[in-house]
Amino acid sequence: MGVITFALVSEAKPWILALGAKPDPTQGRFRYFRTQEHILAVTGVGKLAAALALGEISHKIPKEERKYHRIWNLGIAGTTSPNKSLGDFFWINRITDDSTKKEYFPERIESFSLKAEAHLTTFDRPVSFSKARNSKPLPNFRELSESESESVDLVDMEASGFFEAASLYFDLEQIQVGKIISDHLEGTFCTENKVIEYMERTLEPLLSDFLKPFAWEKEETVSNPEKTNWRNIGESLHFTESMLVELEKTILYFKLRHPNSEIPLPEFPTEEKKLEKRIAKEIFQIWLGRLLV
Known part of the structure; x- marks a missing residue:
């Protein structure tokens, strides 16, 4: 198909x-x-x-x-x-x-x-x-x-x-x-x-x-527990659903390009305070930038 x-x-x-x-x-x-x-x-x-x-x-x-x-x-x-x-x-x-x-x-x-x-x-x-x-x-x-x-x-x-x-x-x-x-x-x-x-x-x-049927056993580039971990981090930073989807795709691309490298962490806020949308977006953009290097 x-x-x-x-x-x-x-x-x-x-x-x-x-x-x-x-x-x-x-x-x-x-x-x-x-x-x-x-x-x-x-x-x-x-x-x-x-x-x-x-x-x-x-x-x-x-x-x-x-x-x-x-x-x-x-x-x-x-x-x-x-x-x-x-x-x-x-x-x-x-x-x-x-x-x-x-x-x-x-x-x-x-x-x-x-x-x-x-x-x-x-x-x-x-x-x-x-x-x-x-x-x-x-x-x-x-x-x-x-x-x-x-x-x-x-x-x-x-x-x-x-x-x-x-x-x-x-x-x-x-x-x-x-x-x-x-x-x-x-x-x-x-x-x-x-x-x-x-x-x-x-x-x-x-x-x-x-027309060939798929003949491989699927090997996950990023395991489900890893995906859950990165989604939890994104949710803790108040990322929107569209940002979380983009994050998952970008992490997949990073792993394809750098299979032996650790996925870089985001820059967490230094102070305990409620994250505004603007701050969450800034953290998201910086994190994506590090993943796309």
């Missing part, structure tokens, strides 16, 4: 045909195609749309069945690297949101048929790079500077929203992001036929992996 989200219909089309998916009769805000076991979603462009779609999808799957699903985001991406060729596929091992600077770390616990991995940055606008084009700066495009291009590998407009929302409803080991190189940031858009062609190139190996 599984879910795949795509930004574009052209990205989804080869998968819809391969799986024999039909339009979901209970369409919501987004376009859905279903088989008996799988959901394919066309969300439209942008991280907000990708995030909202995950919330809607979660209500289509009974809570007790969610743990059996793969949750994938597939599609095209641009790159600053001249060493990456059009049509190359990469699993994403780190996602950076350009506007918030948050980082997300998909957990790769399986061996898939396609092995290459890359870092992806999600932008709020289409991206171009002056060295890759021969024209003047383009309207509505985010122009990368020379220094920015050095820290950017692949670029898209959905992955950070998809991953953050997916992690609210599904476990990290269920969630993967895969991207196919469609351009080198020349400031042009890939044609529909080209997108379909690129997606078809990787369809066979990806489909084989997507």
